[in-house]
Amino acid sequence: MSDYVQMWKDLGMDLETHDNLCQVLPTAFGDVYLSQENRPEGMNFWDFVVSEIHGIRPSELLEAQKKGQKVFGTFCVYVPDEVVIAANGIVTGLCGGSQFWVPGGEKVLPKSTCPLIKASVGARLDRTCPFFRIADMYVGETTCDGKKKAWEILGEDVPMYIMDLPQMKREKDIQKWAEEIAAFARKVEEFTGNAITPETLGAAIHTINEKRKALARMYEARKSKVLPISGKDALLVMQIAFFDDPVRCAQMTNKLCDELEQRIQDGVSVFPAGTKRILLTGTPLAIPNWKLHHIIETSGAAVVCEEMCTGTRYFENLVDESQTTLEGQFMALAQRYMKTNCACFTPNTGRIDDILRMAKEYQVDGVIDVNLKFCCLYDTEGYTVEKALKEAGIPVLGIETDYTDTDAEQLRTRVEAFVEMLG
Amino acid sequence: MNYYIGIDIGSTCAKTVVLDENKTLLLHLVQPTGWSSVDTALAIQRELREAGFDPEQLPCVATGYGRISVPFADKTVTEITCHGRGAALLHGGEELTVIDIGGQDTKIIRVEGGMVKDFVMNDKCSAGTGRFLEVMANTLALRPDALCDLARRGGGTSISSMCTVFAESEVISLIGRGEKKENIAYAVVDSIVKKVASQARRLEGSPGRVCLTGGLCSCAYVRDALSIELRTEVAACPEGRYAGALGAALSAFSIRGKNV
Amino acid sequence: MAQTPEINYYILFANYTHGLALQELLSRNHLPSRIAPTPRSIQGKLSCGMSLLVKSEHIDAVRACIRENQAEYYDIVPLPCQIQPRRDKFC
Numbered sequence: 001m002s003d004y005v006q007m008w009k010d011l012g013m014d015l016e017t018h019d020n021l022c023q024v025l026p027t028a029f030g031d032v033y034l035s036q037e038n039r040p041e042g043m044n045f046w047d048f049v050v051s052e053i054h055g056i057r058p059s060e061l062l063e064a065q066k067k068g069q070k071v072f073g074t075f076c077v078y079v080p081d082e083v084v085i086a087a088n089g090i091v092t093g094l095c096g097g098s099q100f101w102v103p104g105g106e107k108v109l110p111k112s113t114c115p116l117i118k119a120s121v122g123a124r125l126d127r128t129c130p131f132f133r134i135a136d137m138y139v140g141e142t143t144c145d146g147k148k149k150a151w152e153i154l155g156e157d158v159p160m161y162i163m164d165l166p167q168m169k170r171e172k173d174i175q176k177w178a179e180e181i182a183a184f185a186r187k188v189e190e191f192t193g194n195a196i197t198p199e200t201l202g203a204a205i206h207t208i209n210e211k212r213k214a215l216a217r218m219y220e221a222r223k224s225k226v227l228p229i230s231g232k233d234a235l236l237v238m239q240i241a242f243f244d245d246p247v248r249c250a251q252m253t254n255k256l257c258d259e260l261e262q263r264i265q266d267g268v269s270v271f272p273a274g275t276k277r278i279l280l281t282g283t284p285l286a287i288p289n290w291k292l293h294h295i296i297e298t299s300g301a302a303v304v305c306e307e308m309c310t311g312t313r314y315f316e317n318l319v320d321e322s323q324t325t326l327e328g329q330f331m332a333l334a335q336r337y338m339k340t341n342c343a344c345f346t347p348n349t350g351r352i353d354d355i356l357r358m359a360k361e362y363q364v365d366g367v368i369d370v371n372l373k374f375c376c377l378y379d380t381e382g383y384t385v386e387k388a389l390k391e392a393g394i395p396v397l398g399i400e401t402d403y404t405d406t407d408a409e410q411l412r413t414r415v416e417a418f419v420e421m422l423g
Numbered sequence: 424m425n426y427y428i429g430i431d432i433g434s435t436c437a438k439t440v441v442l443d444e445n446k447t448l449l450l451h452l453v454q455p456t457g458w459s460s461v462d463t464a465l466a467i468q469r470e471l472r473e474a475g476f477d478p479e480q481l482p483c484v485a486t487g488y489g490r491i492s493v494p495f496a497d498k499t500v501t502e503i504t505c506h507g508r509g510a511a512l513l514h515g516g517e518e519l520t521v522i523d524i525g526g527q528d529t530k531i532i533r534v535e536g537g538m539v540k541d542f543v544m545n546d547k548c549s550a551g552t553g554r555f556l557e558v559m560a561n562t563l564a565l566r567p568d569a570l571c572d573l574a575r576r577g578g579g580t581s582i583s584s585m586c587t588v589f590a591e592s593e594v595i596s597l598i599g600r601g602e603k604k605e606n607i608a609y610a611v612v613d614s615i616v617k618k619v620a621s622q623a624r625r626l627e628g629s630p631g632r633v634c635l636t637g638g639l640c641s642c643a644y645v646r647d648a649l650s651i652e653l654r655t656e657v658a659a660c661p662e663g664r665y666a667g668a669l670g671a672a673l674s675a676f677s678i679r680g681k682n683v
Numbered sequence: 684m685a686q687t688p689e690i691n692y693y694i695l696f697a698n699y700t701h702g703l704a705l706q707e708l709l710s711r712n713h714l715p716s717r718i719a720p721t722p723r724s725i726q727g728k729l730s731c732g733m734s735l736l737v738k739s740e741h742i743d744a745v746r747a748c749i750r751e752n753q754a755e756y757y758d759i760v761p762l763p764c765q766i767q768p769r770r771d772k773f774c
Contacts, residue, residue, distance in 0.1 A: 028772060
């Protein structure tokens with residue numbers, strides 16, 4: 001498919017730099033993913049998507065653009081995909097999970113910015129991410145100070161729309177978020193030239209709910225004592241869900257789940273009995289950030305759940321599908337999205353409740369609270385998280401890390417010691 | 424009689440011990456880790472054989488940074504678990520807080536019922552580690568233990584930077600200003616002690632006594648300064664640097680199939 | 684400790700349609716293969732990202748299956764195992 005190179009060139013990408021990423025990805029993917037034994041057949045789809053990661057989906061998006069569809073690049077699980085889809089738009093995630101992009105971000109951002117923001121800005125400015133090149137509009141939100149200022153840099157030459165997310169969860173905040181969603185809908189209508197009607201929005205809500213149900217079904221399978229899928233594989237499914245077509249994502253995930261449920265019935269596990277079960281909580285793990293999962297799963301433990309944006313926060317809670325007016329639908333959306341518990345809210349006791357509930361549901365032996373370096377919000381909330389877990393008698397390990405490889409050996413020591421501690 | 428070998432390949436030194444089944448310490452060795460953990464491991468193997476303990480024949484556990492480079496070890500256990508168990512053996516007691524100041528990292532380990540219950544470890548930064556002391560001693564043209572002894576006589580100066588690189592330039596400017604060596608030595612130890620104590624406070628409220636292990640536990644002044652900073656008696660014993668190796672040897676007790 | 688690394692075979696394709704078709708064919712014939720990103724060292728001028736990774740014990744059967752069905756592929760390249768789970772090089 002030599003047309004990928006042509007496509008990247010046409011997108012104005014820096015081919016030479018981009019090629020460096022293309023060189024390391026196969027090796028890392030081999031070490032992390034293909035070293036696993038007895039993986040579900042169904043993972044073939046995701047292996048394939050990774051093999052063609054900057055080719056296959058971007059070329060689909062370009063095709064769609066030729067037919068007049070608009071592509072919206074988003075950064076956060078609070079931005080409602082439903083609104084974009086209702087106006088025949090497409091939502092895609094953007095690059096931001098690799099050290100490869102960090103130096104580019106450091107050219108313009110303070111050193112003490114989290115790696116996710118640095119990488120996103122770097123991928124954009126260095127022209128090494130096709131998704132950033134393709135998106136017709138970026139949609140940001142106000143979930144942290146670093147991002148708020150980054151939008152001002154990212155929006156220099158691509159339309160940038162910002163949703164103002166409340167920081168508390170009072171009734172009036174939910175009301176305000178419904179208004180923000182309505183305002184976003186007007187912007188999307190104007191930008192796409194397509195009207196959003198109760199019918200199109202209703203259909204879009206249904207589509208995204210079906211995707212949520214499929215992802216939730218995969219997590220349901222991970223609650224089993226017989227673990228039919230590794231944490232790494234489940235993470236990959238989540239990471240790619242941000243980029244894929246939502247209907248296909250639901251379809252492929254459901255197909256995978258058929259296999260996982262069969263495996264549970266047949267007692268087929270990817271880990272030996274007695275492997276320690278770990279709940280990961282904390283900041284998002286954007287593709288291709290597989291470091292911690294890999295270290296945990298090569299240290300005698302398994303990740304059984306991620307209480308993260310690239311995890312349960314992405315799919316928990318469905319949007320009420322019974323509303324028939326746009327006003328009712330915007331409110332239903334607001335209510336669903338405001339149930340998501342991010343450290344940008346104060347207080348954020350809902351997240352503690354989630355973690356304690358999940359620790360039970362997923363039968364975990366211990367929790368690892370992992371935060372990206374310089375994420376002040378999650379780092380500070382770590383105190384509350386760890387305190388609550390200790391009070392509940394659940395062992396917890398706090399880790400702060402970034403995208404570099406240099407702390408791998410130290411992380412291994414900590415994780416191994418934690419697993420030894422679990423007995 | 425059954426024998427158990429523990430090897431702790433740290434970033435600076437490799438420590439080896441042999442225990443008998445009554446947990447009596449029969450042999451202890453220490454050598455610089457040098458460039459290659461594998462070469463060090465082979466040198467240890469030779470020494471053990473000469474002393475009549477063949478690690479191929481006896482249960483042997485490796486720990487420390489170089490733990491994966493010991494080809495003849497039956498298994499590896501992290502230094503956190505090993506220091507916890509080793510300190511519990513040395514200091515007798517099921518409940519204790521272990522402060523291990525290692526060459527490259529500092530760990531605070533809470534032991535309850537003889538088992539590691541919780542731990543904190545410094546991140547990539549070398550502040551508050553043996554490495555920090557080594558760098559500063561070098562700058563002062565002193566051996567690390569001499570620096571510790573000298574520190575007791577000093578006072579009145581402090582180093583404000585936590586970063587080893589910046590702290591070193593602070594020390595250089597103190598030298599340039601004509602500050603007395605013992606005062607600079609005092610500032611160096613004070614900096615380590617404050618950093619370690621702030622880490623230890625993360626596990627504050629842990630039951631049992633506090634004890635120091637690792638290479639610095641032979642420095643009486645470090646122990647005294649830590650006691651004052653933490654407002655509690657910090658215990659240390661001369662075998663403290665072998666705590667990791669002892670813990671490894673204890674972990675070897677569960678290895679079956681050798682030692683008939 | 685030093686072992687001769689096992690040999691893996693990478694089947695390369697001109698495009699992913701051929702790759703997916705062969706994967707499908709092999710799996711129907713119960714021949715294990717995994718979709719893998721093509722290692723850069725053997726990709727050459729091809730820019731198809733996917734390859735099929737086949738273990739040496741299955742390669743003869745896979746070759747036979749390809750011949751029998753005249754399946755399309757570009758090349759089959761043996762490579763010492765590239766997979767090192769403890770390398771700790773992430774991207």
